Amino acid sequence: MKDVIKNRCDHPTADMIYESCRLLEPNISLGTVYRNLKLLADEGDIITLETSDKKIHYDGDISRHSHFICEKCGKIIDLFKPSKLPDELTELGLTVKGEKCIYYGDCTDCTIKN
Amino acid sequence: MKDVIKNRCDHPTADMIYESCRLLEPNISLGTVYRNLKLLADEGDIITLETSDKKIHYDGDISRHSHFICEKCGKIIDLFKPSKLPDELTELGLTVKGEKCIYYGDCTDCTIKN
DNA sequence: ATAATAATAGTAATCATTACTGATAACGAA
DNA sequence: TTCGTTATCAGTAATGATTACTATTATTAT
Numbered sequence: 001m002k003d004v005i006k007n008r009c010d011h012p013t014a015d016m017i018y019e020s021c022r023l024l025e026p027n028i029s030l031g032t033v034y035r036n037l038k039l040l041a042d043e044g045d046i047i048t049l050e051t052s053d054k055k056i057h058y059d060g061d062i063s064r065h066s067h068f069i070c071e072k073c074g075k076i077i078d079l080f081k082p083s084k085l086p087d088e089l090t091e092l093g094l095t096v097k098g099e100k101c102i103y104y105g106d107c108t109d110c111t112i113k114n
Numbered sequence: 115m116k117d118v119i120k121n122r123c124d125h126p127t128a129d130m131i132y133e134s135c136r137l138l139e140p141n142i143s144l145g146t147v148y149r150n151l152k153l154l155a156d157e158g159d160i161i162t163l164e165t166s167d168k169k170i171h172y173d174g175d176i177s178r179h180s181h182f183i184c185e186k187c188g189k190i191i192d193l194f195k196p197s198k199l200p201d202e203l204t205e206l207g208l209t210v211k212g213e214k215c216i217y218y219g220d221c222t223d224c225t226i227k228n
Numbered sequence: 229a230t231a232a233t234a235a236t237a238g239t240a241a242t243c244a245t246t247a248c249t250g251a252t253a254a255c256g257a258a
Numbered sequence: 259t260t261c262g263t264t265a266t267c268a269g270t271a272a273t274g275a276t277t278a279c280t281a282t283t284a285t286t287a288t
């Protein structure tokens with residue numbers, strides 16, 4: 001299950017992961033997928049992305065990076081050079097353990113098309 | 115409805131907004147609240163925050179700012195000095211229209227308590 | 229005033245996610 | 259091996275935030 005997520009470079013939903021797992025293990029149940037995803041997320045082995053499509057997207061890449069989501073086609077693009085943390089965080093005495101930065105707009109393909 | 119959200123400085127859920135509205139307009143229905151929230155969000159009058167608590171939080175402040183969410187107490191803190199956009203966005207030819215940066219960790223109160 | 233249109237209350241439906249249940253596997257001790 | 263304990267899972271039911279629908283009421287224009 002962990003490998004299934006780690007080996008893909010997209011940001012699949014539970015449903016998509018379920019489909020992938022069924023190729024290897026045809027009898028796996030959706031409940032098991034959800035349970036294992038929760039375990040993996042709790043242990044910090046994977047990351048969850050709460051987007052505006054009301055489905056949780058999972059990311060096997062736990063290195064510090066951000067995301068861009070195209071509002072037209074829904075594509076999710078990784079940004080591996082995120083900006084540094086706002087100074088305000090330390091100024092306010094906040095201990096940061098994680099960040100989820102999502103930028104919204106039009107991807108290159110959709111910009112060209114319109 | 116718009117005023118109800120604009121006049122509060124927290125990040126209420128639809129349910130909380132429903133409660134607030136009922137003080138002014140006791141017969142308003144939850145469906146109306148959801149519909150109007152959707153309209154306001156579509157027009158860019160308010161912002162939605164998809165957090166890990168599976169409820170949408172609404173923000174009447176549409177100025178550019180980020181958020182910090184305490185993983186212990188769930189408090190949402192505004193960050194009004196967000197860092198600048200990653201250079202990578204323009205390098206990749208992406209047109210940014212919005213951003214939702216959420217930082218997770220322990221707030222000052224919760225850090226002191228533990 | 230009347231017809232056309234928009235907004236709303238109230239409720240039913242949706243659907244991603246979670247919880248539950250009964251069965252099966254794994255493992256260790258006697 | 260046999261019994262007891264524990265963990266895992268498939269399958270399904272329940273949950274709950276959100277959305278869709280419908281009948282009714284307000285609003286506006288003619």
